Amino acid sequence: MTSTRRWNSHSDVKKHPDDSVLLAYLRGQKLETRSSVIQHIENEKCQVCFHRLNELEQVTNVLDVLQVMHSHQYYPELTVAETYARIESTDHQPISAQTIIRDGKYRQHPRKSAIRWISVPVGVGLTIIFTAMLVFANLSGKALNPFSSHGHTNPEPNILTVVVSPHVVPTPQSNATATANATATDVVSSGATPEAQEPYIKVCSTKGNIAQLKLVICGFNFDGMHKAVLFFYVPGKEVFWLPNIPVDKYGKLHVAWNIANCGNMPIIIYGYEATGSKLIKVGLYITSFGACIAPTTPVVKPSQRSPKSGI
Amino acid sequence: MLTDVQGVERLREHDAQAFRSLIDRLQQPITRYLHRLVGDREVALDLAQDTFVQVYKEIDKTSGEFALDAWIYRIATNYALRYLKRKRLRQFVRLEDRESFDESLAVAGPEDQTEIRILVEQALGVLKPADAALLQLHFGNGFTYEEIGAVLQMSSEAVRKRVERSVEKFRKAYGKSLSPVRTVPYNNLFEVSSKGMK
Numbered sequence: 001m002t003s004t005r006r007w008n009s010h011s012d013v014k015k016h017p018d019d020s021v022l023l024a025y026l027r028g029q030k031l032e033t034r035s036s037v038i039q040h041i042e043n044e045k046c047q048v049c050f051h052r053l054n055e056l057e058q059v060t061n062v063l064d065v066l067q068v069m070h071s072h073q074y075y076p077e078l079t080v081a082e083t084y085a086r087i088e089s090t091d092h093q094p095i096s097a098q099t100i101i102r103d104g105k106y107r108q109h110p111r112k113s114a115i116r117w118i119s120v121p122v123g124v125g126l127t128i129i130f131t132a133m134l135v136f137a138n139l140s141g142k143a144l145n146p147f148s149s150h151g152h153t154n155p156e157p158n159i160l161t162v163v164v165s166p167h168v169v170p171t172p173q174s175n176a177t178a179t180a181n182a183t184a185t186d187v188v189s190s191g192a193t194p195e196a197q198e199p200y201i202k203v204c205s206t207k208g209n210i211a212q213l214k215l216v217i218c219g220f221n222f223d224g225m226h227k228a229v230l231f232f233y234v235p236g237k238e239v240f241w242l243p244n245i246p247v248d249k250y251g252k253l254h255v256a257w258n259i260a261n262c263g264n265m266p267i268i269i270y271g272y273e274a275t276g277s278k279l280i281k282v283g284l285y286i287t288s289f290g291a292c293i294a295p296t297t298p299v300v301k302p303s304q305r306s307p308k309s310g311i
Numbered sequence: 312m313l314t315d316v317q318g319v320e321r322l323r324e325h326d327a328q329a330f331r332s333l334i335d336r337l338q339q340p341i342t343r344y345l346h347r348l349v350g351d352r353e354v355a356l357d358l359a360q361d362t363f364v365q366v367y368k369e370i371d372k373t374s375g376e377f378a379l380d381a382w383i384y385r386i387a388t389n390y391a392l393r394y395l396k397r398k399r400l401r402q403f404v405r406l407e408d409r410e411s412f413d414e415s416l417a418v419a420g421p422e423d424q425t426e427i428r429i430l431v432e433q434a435l436g437v438l439k440p441a442d443a444a445l446l447q448l449h450f451g452n453g454f455t456y457e458e459i460g461a462v463l464q465m466s467s468e469a470v471r472k473r474v475e476r477s478v479e480k481f482r483k484a485y486g487k488s489l490s491p492v493r494t495v496p497y498n499n500l501f502e503v504s505s506k507g508m509k
Contacts (some may be wrong), residue, residue, distance in 0.1 A: 020475035027449070029456045030467065059482040065427050066347070066451035075342040075356060279327055 015040070015049055085229050085241065085272045127287060139279050195222060199251070199280045201230075201271045204287070209256070210290045211235035219245075219253035219271050222280055228253050228273040232266035235295050240266075247273065319379050322370045334363055337380065338383055340452060341387050347447050348391035348440065358394060362387045381461035382455075388462060395440045434484035442477040449474055 003260050017037050024030075025037050184238070204218035222228055226247050232240045247253045259265050266286060273280040287294045321329035340364060346355035365386050373382070435443045448454040448462060456470040465473070 019474075019479070020472045023475045023478060024456065024471050029471065031471075056478070059478055059485070060450070062427065062431060062485060063446060063450040063478070063481065065431055067453060075339060075346075075352070075359075077338065139478065 016040075016046060016052075019052065019056070023060070026053055026056055026060065054261045075174060083300050085231055085270065106260060151303055161223050199271075199273070201253075201269065201282050203284070203286065204254075213259040213262075213290050213292065215257040215259055215266070215286075215289055217255050217257065217269060217271075217284070219247070220251060220295075221283070222247040222251045222253060222271075222273045224249040226273055228271055228280075231268075231270040231272075232257060233262050233268040233270075234266050259289065259292060265289055265292040265294065267294040319370070319373070322366075323373070324380075325367070325371070330336070330367060333366070333379075335382075338363070341383065344447055344452060345387055345391050347392055347435075347451060348388070348444055351438075354394065358387065358390045361390055367388075378458075378461045381458060383466070384390070384448070384452075384462040392440050392444065430485060434481050437484040438477065438480055442473070442480060445470070445473055446481060447478050453461060 007276060017033070017040065020038060021031060021033065025034070027042070030038060040046050041053070183215075198220040199219065201217055201219040205214060205216040209216050217230065219228060219230075224247055227243070228245045228247050230242045230245060232242070234240065242255060245253050245255055257264075257266065269284045269286065270283075271280070271282045318329055318333070322333065338359060342355050342359040345350055345358045345362075351356055357470065361449065362383060366383055369386075437447070445459060445463070448459045449456070454462065456467040456474065459465070459470045459474075460467045463470070
């Protein structure tokens with residue numbers, strides 16, 4: 001099947017459209033010479049062209065099966081929240097985690113890791129500061145954070161750094177943390193946090209949870225009845241993400257992460273919610289949880305599409 | 312493929328609602344297209360997400376009216392081709408490479424066409440990724456030559472010739488995949504069994 005026949009209007013010997021023109025005609029595509037082609041094929045009833053069109057039609061009929069295949073292929077929905085989360089994370093780490101896992105050479109220029117935010121000196125500094133805060137809290141006999149019975153939070157705009165001590169000093173608030181939601185309500189209603197009406201996430205593990213190394217994350221002031229996404233950055237392992245976390249009508253969410261031998265303790269957790277009227281982005285740094293202490297020089301490898309463990 | 316001026320403007324302003332609508336509209340077709348190109352569902356999902364991330368990041372760098380969908384397909388195509396290049400895959404799926412054969416590509420659709428679909432997959436696997444992308448866009452996605460030209464930044468005349476060449480390559484590859492299964496002649500069988508009985 002060679003394209004030897006050329007459309008040549010002034011030739012008096014052979015004047016047939018070439019294969020690409022015939023194919024375009026067959027497929028109903030725009031052609032500058034369409035009227036001439038129609039004249040040649042339909043009016044002059046060119047048998048050579050009919051034969052060639054028939055051959056082309058056979059092969060295109062086979063290729064048309066691609067459209068049928070397309071219409072039967074479905075994929076999990078990609079939420080805007082996940083995409084926003086990915087956009088955010090691409091500023092700090094490679095996008096195609098799954099791809100990189102399969103083929104480490106996929107990316108030409110590996111992107112910066114989010115964990116590089118915490119450089120060695122900053123990490124060491126933070127550790128010293130929070131250790132000092134922890135010691136001070138234990139010595140003074142009360143928690144630094146009046147809203148958390150289990151640890152100390154350092155509120156920044158939408159980003160909290162948390163140390164959850166294994167030795168919790170009993171306080172009236174700690175008794176109130178029978179459930180994460182109950183505590184959260186107390187916190188919000190107190191109105192003492194500067195971001196009281198702003199969305200945020202916090203650790204709301206109970207004493208029992210901490211003993212079991214169950215990291216419970218609660219979110220507040222998200223758009224009610226929408227879906228959120230949480231990203232868990234685990235140093236030395238992968239970035240896990242939990243999509244489609246339901247937010248209740250009060251704007252709260254609640255997830256638990258089981259830590260196994262301190263091996264999968266996340267040090268940064270990001271929460272996103274973009275299904276509502278506005279994009280919500282909140283972050284939470286964790287420097288220790290129970291007996292687990294975050295390493296000061298974390299190395300984060302690319303993420304998995306879905307969490308494999310921990311939840 | 313329309314030029315949605317208002318939609319583009321809203322995307323340039325990073326309007327969450329506009330971005331959501333875009334993903335709702337294009338996620339499935341883009342992922343299908345990528346799945347066909349790279350032959351791996353998970354990679355396709357990742358590349359689709361990369362595509363939308365790129366759209367979000369680059370949309371405000373664009374100017375004037377332009378074909379949004381074509382631009383997005385171009386990004387997706389570039390991601391897929393780059394991925395394939397890096398993987399040194401010059402095919403979608405190859406029969407002799409069963410590890411990379413994604414059965415979900417062939418089984419989707421009416422059962423009576425399964426064999427044809429497998430053969431089509433095999434034949435497409437022989438083509439260069441760029442040729443296969445062209446056929447996908449035209450036959451799978453129903454893009455016109457003009458639209459493909461917008462995606463691949465070629466004139467529609469160049470697309471016309473390229474499609475014809477790709478169809479011809481496909482036809483040859485498909486013809487090969489249709490070659491009859493080798494059978495052992497009856498006489499040979501008899502001979503073998505006779506020898507065996509001796």
